[in-house]
């Protein structure tokens with residue numbers, strides 16, 4: 257499952273893999289602009305150890 261979150265209402269939207277990003281929030285109807293992918297298990301970006309230098 258891929259997870260998205262509506263930044264307008266905070267709704268978590270889960271869609272099966274292979275399904276495109278939702279075009280709008282099912283809860284508040286916000287457009288896709290307000291829906292952002294939640295990084296889940298991303299190899300980069302989740303490993304912040306104490307404010308080191310950003311990846312180059």
Ligand SMILES: [Zn+2]
Pocket residue numbers: 262263264265266267281282283284285286
């Ligand atoms: Zn919403």
